[in-house]
Amino acid sequence: MNGLILVPTDNERRLIESSLRIESDQWTVKTIGFGVIAAGIATTHLLLSERPRQVILAGIAGLFPGPSTETLRLGDAIWFDSVAIDGIGVGQGDAFVDAADLGWRAESEAAPTETIHLPNPPQSRASIAQPALLLTVCSGSADEDDAARRLQRVPNAIGEDMEAYAVAYACQSAGVPLRVVRGFSNRVGCRDKSDWQIAPALESVAEQLQQVLDGETS
Numbered sequence: 001m002n003g004l005i006l007v008p009t010d011n012e013r014r015l016i017e018s019s020l021r022i023e024s025d026q027w028t029v030k031t032i033g034f035g036v037i038a039a040g041i042a043t044t045h046l047l048l049s050e051r052p053r054q055v056i057l058a059g060i061a062g063l064f065p066g067p068s069t070e071t072l073r074l075g076d077a078i079w080f081d082s083v084a085i086d087g088i089g090v091g092q093g094d095a096f097v098d099a100a101d102l103g104w105r106a107e108s109e110a111a112p113t114e115t116i117h118l119p120n121p122p123q124s125r126a127s128i129a130q131p132a133l134l135l136t137v138c139s140g141s142a143d144e145d146d147a148a149r150r151l152q153r154v155p156n157a158i159g160e161d162m163e164a165y166a167v168a169y170a171c172q173s174a175g176v177p178l179r180v181v182r183g184f185s186n187r188v189g190c191r192d193k194s195d196w197q198i199a200p201a202l203e204s205v206a207e208q209l210q211q212v213l214d215g216e217t218s
Contacts, residue, residue: 002026004052005209006043008034008163012059012202019206020213027213032163036085036138040166047174054177057167058209060201061134061159061182062141062189064151069158075200077183077208079121080134084114084157085165086150087138093149116168119177122212132158134180136165140188147189160188181208 005027007013013031022029028050032042046052063069072078089099100114115133135157141147151157164180171178183201190196 003054005029005056006032008059015202016206019203035162036166039163040170043167043170055171057180058205060185061161062186063184064157064188074184074197077204080132080180081121082115082117082133083164083168084154085136134159134164136161144189181205
């Protein structure tokens with residue numbers, strides 16, 4: 001098998017596949033589940049059973065506010081060049097202390113929250129200055145205060161998701177290159193789903209994927 005396209009949920013997968021044309025048997029789309037635990041386990045299983053040469057993670061994400069995202073709007077999709085994780089450590093809210101700051105690692109080991117850099121992300125149609133970092137969390141930001149605290153800890157975060165770091169960690173451990181494309185369905189911290197743009201975001205994801213698939217089969 002050449003490649004796997006991994007999507008967290010069945011709903012995301014249906015919306016992506018409805019706009020995606022796969023004319024080659026070199027790519028297979030799989031659902032890996034919602035959240036870091038399900039995504040990490042499912043990705044590891046697929047890496048062992050399918051032996052892909054490359055992996056793409058696709059789905060939705062929240063969009064952080066800030067100068068680096070001023071050119072982006074809900075419904076846009078971009079490729080990320082790095083992923084990090086927030087929430088591994090001690091405490092909640094303003095009392096939170098990251099695992100790396102606690103010294104939770106052996107001298108020979110990377111910190112459990114170390115940023116993972118992704119190889120050669122394709123060019124995104126949406127305009128954004130690099131780097132493009134995706135922040136994975138176990139619990140999405142509940143409000144603007146949550147989002148602000150996360151940006152304070154990870155100032156260069158562009159998007160918030162709940163799977164990418166687990167998938168990236170599994171792929172890095174297996175030596176399989178990973179690319180990540182996410183469509184922005186909502187503002188980070190906005191829980192009012194009437195303001196979300198899930199379908200347009202996933203249509204943009206499918207467009208980005210199609211460019212990659214067409215480029216590799218041409």
